[in-house]
Amino acid sequence: MPSESERIGGENLRIDDLWFSYGGKLSIYEGLNLDVRPGEFLGVIGPSGCGKTTLLNLLAGFYEPEEGAVTLRGQPIKPEDPHLGYVFQQPTLFPWLSAIENVEFGLRMQGMGEAERRERAQHYFNLVGLMGFEDYLIVRLSGGMQQRVNLARALAMEPTLLLMDEPFGALDAITRETMNDELLRIWDTLGQTVLFITHDIDEAIYLSDRICVLSRPPGGIFRMLDSELPRPRHGPTTRTGERFWGYKKSLINDIAEVTAQRPTSEEEIALLKRRKKIEESD
Amino acid sequence: MPSESERIGGENLRIDDLWFSYGGKLSIYEGLNLDVRPGEFLGVIGPSGCGKTTLLNLLAGFYEPEEGAVTLRGQPIKPEDPHLGYVFQQPTLFPWLSAIENVEFGLRMQGMGEAERRERAQHYFNLVGLMGFEDYLIVRLSGGMQQRVNLARALAMEPTLLLMDEPFGALDAITRETMNDELLRIWDTLGQTVLFITHDIDEAIYLSDRICVLSRPPGGIFRMLDSELPRPRHGPTTRTGERFWGYKKSLINDIAEVTAQRPTSEEEIALLKRRKKIEESD
Amino acid sequence: EEIRIGWVYAMANAPVLIADKQGYFKEQDLDVELLSFTSGPLVKQAMVAGELDLAYIGAPPIYHWYSRGLESKILAKVNYGQAAVTSRADSNINSLADLKGAKMAGVRKGSGMDVLLRGYVFGEKAKLTPDKDTQIISMPSGNMGPSLQSKVVDAAFMWEPFISQFVLRGNTKVIFDINEAEPRYPWYVISALPDTMKNKPDAIIKVLKAHKKAVDFLNSSDDAGNDIIASAFRLSEVTGPDGTVYSGTEVVKRARSRLGWEWSLNDNDVAFIQRLMNWSYDLGYIKKRLSTDDLIDRSFAAKAIQ
Amino acid sequence: MLGNPQAAADVNKLNRKVRRFEFSWSWFSIPSLLVVWMITATQFPAYILPQVWHVAQEGYEWVVSGDIWPHLQGSFLEIIGGFGLAIVLSLICGFVAGFNKGFREYIVPLNGLFMAIPPIAWAPLMLIVFGIGYTTIILVVLISAVNPMILTIMEGVLQITSQEVRAARVLGAKRWQLFVHVYLPASLPFVTAALRIGFSQAWRALVAAEMIGAAAGVGWMVQVGGEIGNARQVLLGIVMIGGFSYLFERLLFRPIEKKYEVWRLA
């Protein structure tokens, strides 16, 4: 159960002049800068394949930047950091554990006692609306249910930096809204720093303090939108306000613009040159 | 390339008094009836875990109904049926094949010649916006890109019955809209019968002739909504019309209602009785 | 005194068992550890490893290894006889000459019995060229009887007590008993490493004394020690063609018609060993000629009877 | 969705209970083998392939005379020692080879070579270095069993997706915990296959190894029985090996298999 009495607070996350490519082949970032404030809720949107998941993997320390640095409280990040939580885009549940055991996993790794961790896990399990499915095998859960277990597993750790990669993509509209509000409630209580990838522009606006629009690789940040929607937010009111519509329109335009991006002819020439070089060195 | 000159037409799909449960444990359908007209575009929505994927698996012949029948043109369906296409909820690409080879897979199984199938595969590959990624390994594609390969693989078969399980869930808004329009264009040309599961109510309304709202198991169909939106549909116009809004509101209400469903106390009693029975027979 | 003796697990080596079971080693104040092996080469390997002081072993492995550098010596004789060529009772192979064109079961190429078969039986007696006039197929001795019966082979080079077992079953006959042609030819001998001879000469003499006593015991009558042998080698009953059941002890008794025990190496024995070495050389199993003068040391045996 | 949180869990458990008494085709494995044996035996003389009851009788005699115990005990200790070491070593090498490309590349060719070398070739060296006895035998057993085990475990580890590992790492699993809570359960099917293969190889090697001066043991019984043509003794030995296999299958391999059968075949 979250220690609701105290705000555990969020982390300061910095990305400085980050360069990254997959095996030198496909350059994803060429000099990305980003400063996430402690306790900030940052939405990230961008076209499919633009490098959102890659960014989170860099932030979690799964990939090493080729140049530049990613730091949490001034330190490089390691995946094992107890302050880190990550909801993966693809469900990565452990099939040999039951649904609730999956949620308990991280707590068990911390050495938390059985009764305590069961209680905490159950809390988050119920929160994602899965009460009654505790003992289900993972393969017997529907896609959306798996995604919710995935979510509960990360939340149960009560991390101060929460990376979320399309966590609600497979949920129906109502469950999704409920999850949104639950997430905001938890965030309000604990005050973590959240990076939230989504394809749902409404969702991004509804949740975030700032929204980062990524362009096609290796473009980096296309636009950073500061939201001035008041908090606490409330479904019907927030979503229908004038400002909300303004943001939405502007973001739809942004996305349309970055989706339409194609490599310029100069870029194509550079690519051909590079190709030639490899051929010659062969 | 689709043989755009002729409409291949759709199939008549019937579900009669369908009963299904997972190992007698969790009853999903108790007497479902559904008649899908040839060439109809049927949207399916419902809360997470309500049995949408189960329904498609029954339609594809992966599961046997416990009672009742699922028939295509009056015949039971087999997964191998060449008229059947299925876009799975979880990406099920073959990691040992390149992206384009995955799209070619079905055509290869049909014994289509190499040049012809490459041409056809390339057509659908481009359609989903992946040009340039033909030779990529599956693991090197982003989540959304995998989903698009998945889609192209099913479309390339040009099936007359197309089952789609949240095919656009991992796509950004713009790509998703493009895909929607492409899908409608193909459907318009070939005239298949389409069953389309989605969590996006807008999408369901935009695409479908009828929208089926499923309730929590074992409820079956909660409501069947006949859409009278004119065709051909066109993004900005269709989505802003008065009728569209009416449908949307009504569906949101439906979803909210079914999501709120809980087993009645009678149902709980029945469950306890059943449990008792198993205990006694033990 | 502690001494470790390795022996090839064969009926012909019975004296070592008798000496142990009858307490002759103990009488000599020897603390003997007996280790049995299924083949001579294994005994030799154990000797190389310094795990054995003495060995009851056939002569060929001794000089095979001698030629490669392991200089153990032959001290005394253990037995004579045991090997014979057999064929199916109903076959028309009745003499060595009939082996021409036949298929014959033999033992592992290069083993001691193989030297005897190729060198003596084929080379000297039958005057046939093995692998040309006769096809020799090597197999574990346990497979020979079955192969003979199922006509996989026409003849077999076997030894006791298997010969007696199969003869008693009524479907096998002996066509050439080496002990008849070459009476009392030596087979198993006692061998020691130079180290043992230098460091434990007294123990060796005591072992030889016990050995002599065991041989004498076995020779005291036709039945002496037969049941000890039968049970030590777990010889099972044999059923004859007429349904008679022969006990293991009976089998041993029959076997002793082609096999006997002796402890001293006489000049005939030395000459036979020399012939064995020559055959081995001719067969290419050793690369240089050896002389029994280097290999045989009868001085310990002489001291044992003083 | 089930309203009662306990309901689904209970039904689940009950279901599992019922399954325990489920019919299994494995019940027929051994009986059918015995039937085949009995039928085949009618076609051959008893000194080549004795009947089941002859072997049973032979076994009875060995038991009554008490001769069997030193053999059983000897082999049992040797198998426990050799196979036990092989388990530890193959887990270490298999997992390291799974993680480390360099080590994998280095070890695979050696692995294939060592697997192919018959125990007879090791014997002299072992004998010299370790003398006659327990150590030499368990080493020969170890060498035979460990190589196929390493290979199988390695493939099992390689099959684990990096996503599962990432998920565990981000949940705070340290190296050792990763091993125990992710790599081990995920590769359990292959570890079990490795155990099965290794156990059998261990027995086979034992038959050869007990030739080196042991003069006792089930393997010795088989080898000597074969050498002197005592078919009953050979088959008694084989039956005993079969008994051991059955015991381990029931007490070790099957229980492990049960652990993953549910989630894997679901």
Next chain:
Amino acid sequence: MLGNPQAAADVNKLNRKVRRFEFSWSWFSIPSLLVVWMITATQFPAYILPQVWHVAQEGYEWVVSGDIWPHLQGSFLEIIGGFGLAIVLSLICGFVAGFNKGFREYIVPLNGLFMAIPPIAWAPLMLIVFGIGYTTIILVVLISAVNPMILTIMEGVLQITSQEVRAARVLGAKRWQLFVHVYLPASLPFVTAALRIGFSQAWRALVAAEMIGAAAGVGWMVQVGGEIGNARQVLLGIVMIGGFSYLFERLLFRPIEKKYEVWRLA
């Protein structure tokens, strides 16, 4: 995103080409073994462990005299026959066991038992039923190799997710196509492991089998060498077995491995 559709493809291909010349730790496997051998050999008398060059010299003599060819040829044909049959049989049984629970339950205990039975126990029966020669030898080889192969392939098949199979079925793959285009590629890593294990077991069984009635062969060389205390000949045989292993590793196992290495380790 790359605008030029060819570009990504080409870069990809180039990348693969470059990789072919990549450094590999497997280069050190054999040399390091030779070094260990040479060092060890200095500690032992030559009639137990001769030096590398002595064995090389022995090999040279065998080659010059031409004596080696019948042995090589004999063993090669036997391995090809026995191992070839084992491949076919283990693919069939392994896959059927993977698909069919009943068959799996039935076969696994038998499998473990047959793996544990040493070839010497088969020999007399085989000899009587199939006589002396090629058939008996390849059967003994087959029995030894096939069992661990079945088990490994079976586990590989079980590890294939039903989702992949469903996807292929719905794309119209018939039974046979499913096998060729899904089951086989998906289980390739385990098929390769099975091939490696089976090949080595085949050699080991061959050394034993060539004692039953063969008058030639590498296994025969090893056994006879042991019999007459010719350690050089024994080691020459082992080296030849190693050579065959290396050949198969390079020409068969490695190339198959390359096929799945890319996608699996990605």
